[in-house]
Amino acid sequence: LAKTTQPISMDSYEGQEVNITCSHNNIATNDYITWYQQFPSQGPRFIIQGYKTKVTNEVASLFIPADRKSSTLSLPRVSLSDTAVYYCLVGDDTSGTYKYIFGTGTRLKVLA
Amino acid sequence: DVKVTQSSRYLVKRTGEKVFLECVQDMDHENMFWYRQDPGLGLRLIYFSYDVKMKEKGDIPEGYSVSREKKERFSLILESASTNQTSMYLCASSAGTGLGTNQPQHFGDGTRLSIL
Numbered sequence: 729l730a731k732t733t734q735p736i737s738m739d740s741y742e743g744q745e746v747n748i749t750c751s752h753n754n755i756a757t758n759d760y761i762t763w764y765q766q767f768p769s770q771g772p773r774f775i776i777q778g779y780k781t782k783v784t785n786e787v788a789s790l791f792i793p794a795d796r797k798s799s800t801l802s803l804p805r806v807s808l809s810d811t812a813v814y815y816c817l818v819g820d821d822t823s824g825t826y827k828y829i830f831g832t833g834t835r836l837k838v839l840a
Numbered sequence: 841d842v843k844v845t846q847s848s849r850y851l852v853k854r855t856g857e858k859v860f861l862e863c864v865q866d867m868d869h870e871n872m873f874w875y876r877q878d879p880g881l882g883l884r885l886i887y888f889s890y891d892v893k894m895k896e897k898g899d900i901p902e903g904y905s906v907s908r909e910k911k912e913r914f915s916l917i918l919e920s921a922s923t924n925q926t927s928m929y930l931c932a933s934s935a936g937t938g939l940g941t942n943q944p945q946h947f948g949d950g951t952r953l954s955i956l
Contacts, residue, residue: 759941771844771930771947772883815883819941826939827899828873830883 732816732831739837746803748834750816753797756826759819761792761799766813766833775814776801803836811838843867844948846931852954859918861951863931872914873932873945874898874906883930889914890938921955928952 733751740746755761760779764772776783778790778799789802803810816831847862865872873888875898885898887906895906903925907915914933918925929952932945 756940762941762944764947769949771932771949772945774944774946777941777944817941817945819939821939828885828941832880832882 732818732829734814734816734831734834736832737835737837739839740806741839742807743805746806746810746836746838748801748803748814748836749798750801750818750831751798752816752818752829752831754820754822755796755829756819756821761790761796762817763788763790763799763801764815764817765810766815772815806836806838808838808840810836812836844931844933844946846929846948846951848951849949850952850954852956853918853921854956855921855923857918857921859921859953859955861916861918861929861931861953863914863916863948864912865914865933865946866912867933867935867946868911869933869935869946870911870937871934871943871945872908873934874904874914874916875930875932876900876927877930877950878927886916923955926953926955 760777762777763775766772776788776790780792783790791800813833820827844865874886875883889895889908905917930950931948934943934945936943
């Protein structure tokens with residue numbers, strides 16, 4: 729069964745770039761890797777997803793190496809409002825039963 | 841923007857009660873999901889549905905059932921509530937059919953359920 733590993737927490741200062749890595753030893757061959765942001769008392773909010781190499785949108789970039797055993801969410805020039813918990817999501821079908829595997833989340837704190 | 845609406849933000853029920861949590865999405869999505877979120881355990885999938893009247897068990901279906909009579913509505917039912925079902929419950933929907941992560945899931949803001 730796929731297992732995802734993320735750092736539990738990270739601190740950063742405003743204006744810095746933040747990189748959060750999720751390691752996933754086993755993911756479904758055709759699936760995308762997806763990242764979410766969650767604020768207190770809200771549901772997770774979609775940030776970005778990708779299959780391989782690099783994907784960029786207006787809020788983040790996602791780097792996925794060729795072996796797809798990890799992914800790195802990059803937040804450029806963070807602000808205080810980026811303080812949140814960040815989750816990766818992968819799918820695993822290696823056991824014969826498909827599973828959605830959320831990471832345990834990385835609590836990012838942005839300091840002034 | 842996709843809107844996923846959960847009927848209650850906070851709910852308090854008693855042990856043994858039958859509890860209904862309702863979720864409605866407005867984007868004509870085929871897939872709908874129910875998760876629970878607990879500190880230290882992250883999000884765990886209870887059930888999902890890929891079409892009307894279709895359902896699949898997730899990782900922790902015991903003690904729960906679901907109903908999907910209409911495409912936009914997915915209900916989670918606690919047959920006989922117990923204190924260990926006190927949790928944050930999150931509903932989500934996604935486009936496409938069947939399993940996979942190729943379409944992002946869109947979440948509601950959750951129902952914090954307390955079972956006394």
